[in-house]
Amino acid sequence: MSSNIVWHEASVTKEDRRSKNRHHSFILWFTGLSASGKSSVANAFAQRLFERGNQAFVLDGDNVRHGLNKDLGFDEAGRKENIRRIGEVSKLFIEGGQIVLTAFISPYREDRQVVRELVEDGEFLEVFVKCSVETCEKRDPKGLYKKARNAEIANFTGISAPYEEPENPEVILDTEQYSIEECVEQLTDILTAKGYI
Template sequence: MSSNIVWHEASINKSERREKNHHHSFILWFTGLSASGKSSIANSLARRLFEQGNQSFVLDGDNIRHGLNKDLGFDEDSRKENIRRIGEVSKLFVESGQIVLTAFISPYKEDRNVVRSLVEEGEFIEVYVKCSVEECERRDPKGLYEKARKNEIKNFTGISAPYEAPDNPEIVVDSEQYSIEECTEQLINFLVEKGYIEKV
């Protein structure tokens, strides 16, 4: 980092933004296998939050790779950089007083913990979208598992690359057993109980 770079303090702080928004600001970090339902649940929850007057935004893995991270591949180093960048962007959302929902496979525990360390206690909620590889492969909405089995996709999580499930996530939603709507309701109840959002 250049010695000529100096941090400039903002005129509006995080607490002021939270007070105006009437809710806490934090990261909901959705992690799980491809086709587990991360993006679907995150977007369903974002809609509910929006309808209840909460300021939120979804950062989706595929969408981010169309722009910010389009220069990255899927090898281990690229995956780590992918998550590092998203962690920094997510931190900015927290500072802006918003709820940010991130839907990324994020297969490595270490990388998820790095993001957790970027923010304060209570600002990182790890949401493990639990779904077996067998069920994800059965769904296979993008045809990725089929391509991975044919060795047309290298380093595919759950097939030719590892996925490290969270040890102690703040919440587990079982998308194999429950619908998107049921998982969304579970998350809303969790956030209300923890005092992150107001009950509507």
Template structure:
């Protein structure tokens, strides 16, 4: 940590922002395999929440890697740093009083736990977007599984790199059993929006 850096308290608190917006800020941490439906559900939920007057924002894994995290690869250390940075950004959104949806594979339980510890109890909800590797391979909208199996993508989660499913997620969205709309409605009900 750099020396001579002192935290400066903000003049407007998170609690004041929440009170003014009439909502509780929270991180919805969507985790699951590529093609499980994380980004699709996060964006559909964000649209519905926005339509209901909520301050909501989606941080998407691919989009973040076009900017903030474009210097990172997909080896284990880079993945950890990717999630660390996103955790810090998500924490800023929570402080701003938003519902922030983070759609990242985030393959390691420990990395997700590190993010949970950044915010207060109840401000991090792990949302496991559950779908088997086999189903994700069939969906494969970006053709990534095919490339990974051909050896063109090293360290691909679920094929040549591990994915650690959550042990006790707050919410499970089973995209093999339920439609995107049904998953969104489950989230709306869980968050009482």
């Protein structure tokens, strides 16, 4: 790290932006297996927030790997760096007064904890999108599980690479038991009750 860089304070603060937006800014960190419904729930909830007038943006795993993180692989080191970068970007969104919804498998507890520690207390909410490997594999909208079973994809979470379930997530959404719309309702109720929205 260079010693010739200096942090510049913004003229418009996070608190100013929150006040203008009339809502808290924070990360909703959706984690779960591929095909568990992370992106579907995150995008449906982002639509709900938009309709309510909340400032929100979805950072999707595949989309981010098309640009910002296109230089990273799917080995453990690449996955760790992917999550670290997303954490830093998410922190900027919080400073900008936005609700950021991240939809990443983020298989390692340690990496999710690193992001939690980047931001202030109450600015990181872990949302475990709970769904069994068997159900995710049946859904398999991208055909990834089939490729992983045929050894066409290495280090595939849930098949040839581990997924560490959250131990104490702020929210659990069971997409095996509930529809996307029901999960959005649950999330709306939880965040409203906690005063986030």
